[in-house]
Amino acid sequence: MTVTAAPPTTSGAADLRRPALVRIGWLLVGIVALALLCVLSVAFGSRAVTIDDILAALSGHSETISQAAVTKRIPRTVLAILVGAALALSGATMQAVTRNPIADPGILGVTNGASLAIVLGIAFVGITQPIAYMAFAIAGAAVAAVFVYMVGSLGRGGATPLKLALAGAATSAAFASLISAIMLPRVDILGSFQAWQVGGVGGADWSRMAASLPVLAVGALICLASARGMNSLALGDDMAAGLGENVARTRMLSALGAVILAGVATALAGPIGFVGLVVPHMCRMLIGTDHRWLLPFSALAGAALLIASDVIGRVISPTEEIQVGIVTAVIGAPLFIWIVRRQKVREL
Template sequence: MVAVVAGVVVLSVLVGSRTSSPGAILDTADPQHAVYVARFERTLLGLAVGAALGLAGACMQGLTRNPLADPGLLGVNAGASFAMVLAISVLGVSQQADYLWFAFAGAAVAAVLVHGIASLGRDSATPMKLAIAGAAVTAAVSSWTSGMLLADRKTMETFRYWQVGTVGGRGLDVLVTALPFLVLGAVLALTGARLLNALALGHDLARGLGRRTTRDGLVVGLAIVLLAGGATALAGPIAFVGLLVPHAVRIVLGSDHARVLPFSAAVGAVFVVLADTVGRVVLPPAEVQVGIVTAVVGVPVFLALLRRGRLGGL
């Protein structure tokens, strides 16, 4: 996997919509050197975003015991997007580094809202109720976001390039701002492997095994908010990464979260960087945003897995 990640990084740096001389990579005096620097920066961003989304999706599916759970389907991405639009339109926030705080807040509120709605009634928050509540919250929040954008053309111009999901046009300063949150989220997520393995047996049995499911669930939930909120703030709502990647990993490695979590991060990083690389060359000289490429690839793959009944078990 390390070799695959390294190969994808080299491919992403060397391949683009414009042909450049490889010798310019080390020659700072060459005008094409700046092209390679920009590609390297967006590659690092793609790695961080992909790893965060893959890890967040694996945690969310394990925590909710729902194979369809991912930050996009359970309202986390929609909440982060709405908070960012609110910050731009109402509060006049213009610095991309400042979007992070609003994205985290929106993701957290959406996650709490979905879980609160799903917990109403009997049986508490079952996987089916979480999916329905997530779909409802996503639809409602997305409609509010669209309404605000239609009412404010200036905000729409600022938001529309971010909305489709892209890792281009971002500087390393933005990644540096978000990196501590992503690292903290990754550490919390990876330490939750035992909890997620226990939850796969059911909450009652997990408590019988000595797990404090409420406390541990809050820790994993915080990890999901940090990872999904940070990734959404950096690159926009990129679909299917958090949904497909954990399933692909489970098909190959099984359902042990001690292996699923780190490999979901690695495969997610590879998926996003490859999608960004393909988007640069598929329609030259224009670029296709990474969020569009992941959706184009993700939909048929997901439908094929559903048709063959090969979704990774939880």
């Protein structure tokens, strides 16, 4: 399994040697920022709440409307943390595996593969249980990933980053068309599906999150355990093999972890774009390219971004809140353009 990429640069090697103190400092900043965003997520919405309301809700009391609002916001905050961390970790892993700076679950078709599998399960099997949603989503994400890699491997040069991106974009568009073709005649389930398809955390449910935690933990552990191998892959397949790395095994295990995370995140909150694309790039600018640091920091930043997007959607439109998937698209699209332009400038 070969992926063609540019040789490592001197700046990349310098990033790997970035002082640990700088990375620890940024991690602490990220933790503090995430904690503050959690407080804002609980405090802001269609109804203003006080500190007393928050403390009462945390202690298990929901006697007033404000306390009940806090009780409802807590699970959506937790869901935003889980989904944001999973998508960012998945995106960082996919970028490492493919050595493609614009790889993420959405661009490579993995998210729409999971969505299509869930739609098939809803329309023809009648799935309703959280485990069934996750099983269908992971299976669909895996099939999409394999299909995109096979298509991207055709022709001379094998699976280059550009060919993988083009294959992923085409596959994602095809899956989106299939989803529409399946759902449009099904008026009975179209309404609920449309709300899910936008991507949001408003429907957070403790039982669904509890069921997803072990699966998310497995996916995250696989990715984190492969971090050292990802550093070797960044040097090129030949050099990684010369250093004793089993390139095929590292790439397959890393991809498996990324697929699991993307599939479960899609099952929980619907297809949410741009988190897995922009977050790893922003994190590399702060802490470098060492995946042993980049992966956990990306998960932390992804959780923060999704919470911030949810809060922004609620503040802009308190009565008819804007779904988090729309906000991430509005934030992510300009950042994506900036990333592409920055990448072109660096290549000149």
